[in-house]
Amino acid sequence: xxxAVGHVREEILWAFGDRADLVxxxxxxxxxxxxxxxxxxxxxxxxxxxxxxxxxERIFFHRNRDALVLRFKPSKNxxx
Numbered sequence: 001x002x003x004a005v006g007h008v009r010e011e012i013l014w015a016f017g018d019r020a021d022l023v024x025x026x027x028x029x030x031x032x033x034x035x036x037x038x039x040x041x042x043x044x045x046x047x048x049x050x051x052x053x054x055x056x057e058r059i060f061f062h063r064n065r066d067a068l069v070l071r072f073k074p075s076k077n078x079x080x
Contacts, residue, residue: 020034028054028072028074029071032067033069034066034068
């Protein structure tokens with residue numbers, strides 16, 4: 001049986017293809033997008049991760065990765 005994070009990772013990476021990666025970091029997860037990000041994609045990611053108990057904390061551009069990073073942290077009511 002696949003863990004919830006594994007399922008979320010698989011679902012998000014399927015939607016983004018090779019443009020993104022979901023990595024752990026800073027007490028949560030980070031979505032690293034190497035190309036543009038549509039508002040519908042942002043809503044999709046927020047919905048999927050929100051369902052698993054994560055909330056969007058910060059969006060920033062990471063110069064070393066040359067990518068947009070969306071940082072999600074577990075919400076207070078999360079099971080993480």
